[in-house]
Amino acid sequence: MNTRIVPAADVPEVDVITVTPALATKWLQQNTHNRPIRKRAIVDYARDMAAGKWLQNGEAIKFAEDGTLLDGQHRLQAVVTAGVDVVMLVVSGLPVETQETMDAGRKRTVADALGLRGEVNSTVLAAVLKRVWLWEQGDTKFGQNYTPTTAECAALLKERPEIHRSVEIAVRTHQTFRYLPQSVTGTAHHILSRIDMGDAVWFFARLGDGAELPAGHPVLTLRNRVMSDRADRRTVPDYRHMAYIVRAWNAVREGRELGRIQQPADAPMPLPK
Structure with a gap:
């Protein structure tokens, strides 16, 4: 899979990828259309990642058809902050408008x-x-x-x-x-x-x-x-x-x-x- 995340197919592509800090940094450069960063979330995620407590729960890093990062900026920034590799589910090739429906549910406490x-x-x-x-x-x-x-x-x-x-x-x-x-x-x-x-x-x-x-x-x-x-x-x-x-x-x-x-x-x- 191309790490630029621009699939050739017209349907979403799903991969499981070991995301390194370098790769996370590269993907964050494609973060051009997203909500404001919440620094506290990054710090919280990074602590779990650094401690080896981050679990793969099926939530994906999501990219649009044109390669724009739609969802996952906090997780990717946490990888950079923690300085560790993290296995993540990655979905690419989504229509840009699907971003409006992401994270719409109540967060599990x-x-x-x-x-x-x-x-x-x-x-x-x-x-x-x-x-x-x-x-x-x-x-x-x-x-x-x-x-x-x-x-x-x-x-x-x-x-x-x-x-x-x-x-x-x-x-x-x-x-x-x-x-x-x-x-x-x-x-x-x-x-x-x-x-x-x-x-x-x-x-x-x-x-x-x-x-x-x-x-x-x-x-x-x-x-x-x-x-x-x-x-x-x-x-x-x-x-x-x-x-x-x-x-x-x-x-x-x-x-x-x-x-x-x-x-x-x-x-x-x-x-x-």
Whole structure:
């Protein structure tokens, strides 16, 4: 097959090709009629490719009859960025107008992929996996720079199946105390239980039921803070909820009272102890 991708036949041609960075660069020169590049997508794809997690799923690089690249610019640019060879399905000889119908469907999410695997509470599980992954990348504001790919989330779950338990705790806590996002509660449970499982069991049980907490107790202060935010209709981002939980956790671990919890927008995320 000619790497210029200009077939002689009048019907589409299908090939499976090992795309090198050099070949991807050449094909990108034929990218003259396409939507704007999304840099985040390139970075995400390149991480999977470099880690050997990029799977051939039947999605093709597509070229028009005149050789114009119609679909696949992000995947090709990711090959260049990752600097690795990737096997890809390539379809050429398509009418130019078919580009209008490409990528018209809703993109399958991490939650969709987990649901197809039979995972319970797949939406919460996907959200927790993303936040745990971001936290460990140093992005404690959850998604300010980039988000993990489906492959990265799957790898994290395989490495740490105990995240399933954190999701169960988050769902159960939400049934009795509905003022914190389940994604944040699950993320916090996983991170804090890795510090001290016993303390985490007690902490999240009391977060859920509020039982026998005296005035000034950090968990009671945490509960009161998030209930007050909800009553006042304040919009609280996930990272701030996470900061509230960590501040309460640290106070419990240090055996001190906590009269109030605050997290200014420009304040760094407190580190759990």
